[in-house]
Amino acid sequence: xxxxxxxxxxxxxxxxxxxxxxxVIAALSMACLFFVDHDLLALQMILIEMNRLGSMPxxxxxxxxxxxxxxxxxxxxxxxxxxFIEALLGWLPGGMxxxxxxxxxxxxxxxxxxxxxxxxxxxxxxxxxxxxxxxEKFTLGLLTTSGSLGLLFPPSLPVIxxxxxxxxxxxxxxxxALVPGIxxxxxxxxxxxxxxxxAAQQQQSGLSLQRVKTTFVAGIWDWPVIGIxxxxxxxxxxxxxxxSAVVLVYAVVVECFVLKEVSFSRQLPSIIVESAVxxxxxxxxxxxxLGFTGFLVDERIPNRILVxxxxxxxxxxxxxxxxxxxxxxxxxxxxxxxxxxxxxPIIIPIALSYGVDPIHLCVIFLVNxxxxxSTPPVGIxxxxxxxxxxxxxxxxxxxxxPYLLLLLVVLVVITYVPWLSLFLVGL
Amino acid sequence: MGLHHRGPMTRLIxxxxxxxxxxxxxxxxxxxxxxxxxxxxxxxxxxxxxxxSHRIFESAPNLVLWMALLGASLALKxxxxxxxxxxxxxxxxxxxxxxxxxxxxxxxxxxxxxLITSIAFVRNEIAMFGGWGWLAVIFPIFFxxxxxxxxxxxxxxxxxPPTSDSAAQGESNR
Numbered sequence: 142x143x144x145x146x147x148x149x150x151x152x153x154x155x156x157x158x159x160x161x162x163x164x165v166i167a168a169l170s171m172a173c174l175f176f177v178d179h180d181l182l183a184l185q186m187i188l189i190e191m192n193r194l195g196s197m198p199x200x201x202x203x204x205x206x207x208x209x210x211x212x213x214x215x216x217x218x219x220x221x222x223x224x225f226i227e228a229l230l231g232w233l234p235g236g237m238x239x240x241x242x243x244x245x246x247x248x249x250x251x252x253x254x255x256x257x258x259x260x261x262x263x264x265x266x267x268x269x270x271x272x273x274x275x276x277e278k279f280t281l282g283l284l285t286t287s288g289s290l291g292l293l294f295p296p297s298l299p300v301i302x303x304x305x306x307x308x309x310x311x312x313x314x315x316x317x318a319l320v321p322g323i324x325x326x327x328x329x330x331x332x333x334x335x336x337x338x339x340a341a342q343q344q345q346s347g348l349s350l351q352r353v354k355t356t357f358v359a360g361i362w363d364w365p366v367i368g369i370x371x372x373x374x375x376x377x378x379x380x381x382x383x384x385s386a387v388v389l390v391y392a393v394v395v396e397c398f399v400l401k402e403v404s405f406s407r408q409l410p411s412i413i414v415e416s417a418v419x420x421x422x423x424x425x426x427x428x429x430x431l432g433f434t435g436f437l438v439d440e441r442i443p444n445r446i447l448v449x450x451x452x453x454x455x456x457x458x459x460x461x462x463x464x465x466x467x468x469x470x471x472x473x474x475x476x477x478x479x480x481x482x483x484x485x486p487i488i489i490p491i492a493l494s495y496g497v498d499p500i501h502l503c504v505i506f507l508v509n510x511x512x513x514x515s516t517p518p519v520g521i522x523x524x525x526x527x528x529x530x531x532x533x534x535x536x537x538x539x540x541x542x543p544y545l546l547l548l549l550v551v552l553v554v555i556t557y558v559p560w561l562s563l564f565l566v567g568l
Numbered sequence: 569m570g571l572h573h574r575g576p577m578t579r580l581i582x583x584x585x586x587x588x589x590x591x592x593x594x595x596x597x598x599x600x601x602x603x604x605x606x607x608x609x610x611x612x613x614x615x616x617x618x619x620x621s622h623r624i625f626e627s628a629p630n631l632v633l634w635m636a637l638l639g640a641s642l643a644l645k646x647x648x649x650x651x652x653x654x655x656x657x658x659x660x661x662x663x664x665x666x667x668x669x670x671x672x673x674x675x676x677x678x679x680x681x682x683l684i685t686s687i688a689f690v691r692n693e694i695a696m697f698g699g700w701g702w703l704a705v706i707f708p709i710f711f712x713x714x715x716x717x718x719x720x721x722x723x724x725x726x727x728x729p730p731t732s733d734s735a736a737q738g739e740s741n742r
Binding site for chain 1: 570593596597600603604607608610611626628629630633635636637638639640641642643644646648649650651652653654655656657666670671674675678679681682685686688689692693704707739
C-alpha cells in the first residue's frame, strides 16, 4: 500500500468522524495532487479551480434563491400557501395529507434542503394531521418522505447545482423534471386518498368555494413569486440568475414594505447572512470538488470504472438498474449537494457511453437522491424526523416503508420510460 | 460553560472570533447588496437602455465567491457545515469528544496548509492581472479564518462534540 492510499484511507476515516465535507474534499485534493508529483506547487491547482467559481455567471442564482427561501421562511407565506392548498384539497379523503405533500414540495423547492422542510413545516403539519384523525404512523411516514419532495421543481438549488456541474442548460433540466416531479406527488396523493377513503374519524367538510376564495386572496401577494419563477424558468426569455434577482426584489418589496412581515433594517441583514451561510456551505464544497474531480478526470478514473463496469454488463438497462442502486446508497449516506459535486462528474461520462441522455440522467440522479434521503437505515430525513417528533428511528423506518415502495415504483418508471422526462424538453 | 469561567487566553480567542464574525457579516451584507445591484443594473441596462453590460454581469460571480467563502467561514463558527452523520450518532460521549478534538486539529492543519499555498497564489494573480488580482485575496482570508476557527474550537471547547443534526442546529441558530 503506497502513501497516497494510506492518506486517502485516513481522510475517509476522518470523514466518518464528522469532519466537515469541504475539509474532507480539500484534504483529498491536497493528498492526491501532492503525492502524484511530490510537489507543493501542485496544490496551486486547488486554488486555480476554486477561482474558476468567479467566472460562472449561473452561480449567482444560488445565493439569491437561497435568500428568497430564507426570507419567505420568516414570513407567513408558507402558511398562507398551505391554507389555500388545504382549502382546495382538504375536503377530499386524505385531503389534509395531500395538502401537506403539496406544501412540503413547494417549500422544499424554495429552500432546497429537505431537513429544513421537516423542521419548519413538520411542527405545523404534525399536530394538525393528528387532530384530524390521521394515524401516527401514516403521518410520520408522510412528513418524513415528503421532506424531500419538490427537489425537482424550480427554483430547486440541487437542479441549479447539477446544471453548473454537468454544464447542462438549467431550464431544460427543470422542463424535464416537471412531469416526474408531479408524478411523484400524484402517486403519494393517490396513496393518501385510498388509505384514508374509509377512515370515518376524519373531520372532513365539503369544498367551500368561499374559503378557497378567501385563502387565495390572503395569498394574493405570494402568487406572483411562483408566477415569476415559473415564467422565468420555463419561458426562457431571461437567464436563471436574472429570474432569481427579479424574484428577490419582488419578495423584499412585498415582505418589507407591503405586508411588513419582515423589518428591512432589523431582520433583512440577518436573513442575508443566513442565506450566505447556507449557500456558502454548498459553494465551498463545489469549489474544492472542482479541484478534486479535475484530478479524477486527469487520472482517467471514470474511464477505469467504465472499463470495469463493461466487463460485467453491456446492456444500458442493466447499467441503469445498477446506477439506481448505487445512487440510492449515495442518497442515503451523503448530502445531496456533496453527492452532486462529487458523483456527477464521475458518472456523466460513464452514462453517456451507455447512451443515457444527459437530461434524463439528471432526473434519475435527483429522484434517487430524493428517495435516498428517507431510505433506512441511514437516510438523513429519518433522523431529522426522529429528533423533530421525538419518536424512535425504528418507528420511522416502519412508517416510511409504504411511501418508499411507491416512490421506488415511480423511480423504475422514470428510469425505464425516458420519454416521460424528455418529451417536454423536445417541445 | 460561561465565558467568565474561562481563562484570559480563551476569552481573548472568543472575543477575536466574535469580532471576526461581525466583520464577516458586514462584508457579506455589502457584497450581497452589490450583487443584487449589479444583476439588476445588468437587466435594466440591457433591456431598457440597450447598453452592453457583460462586464458587470461577469463580475457578479466574484461577489458570489466572496460572499460564499465568508458565509462558509461563519458556518464553521456556527457548526453548520455539511457532514457525513453516519457513525458518531451511535458512539458514546467519550468517543464524540475525542473525535471532536481530532477533527478540529485535522481541519486546522489542512486549512493552514492551504493558507500558505493561497498566499503564493495571490502573489501570482497580482503579478498577472494587476489590481484585479487582489480579488483573490479572499482565499487567504478564508483559509486563515477557518484555520483560526478550527484552532479556536480546539482551545475554547476541546470537549465539544461535532453537531449531530445540522438541519436542526441550523434552525436553532436562526
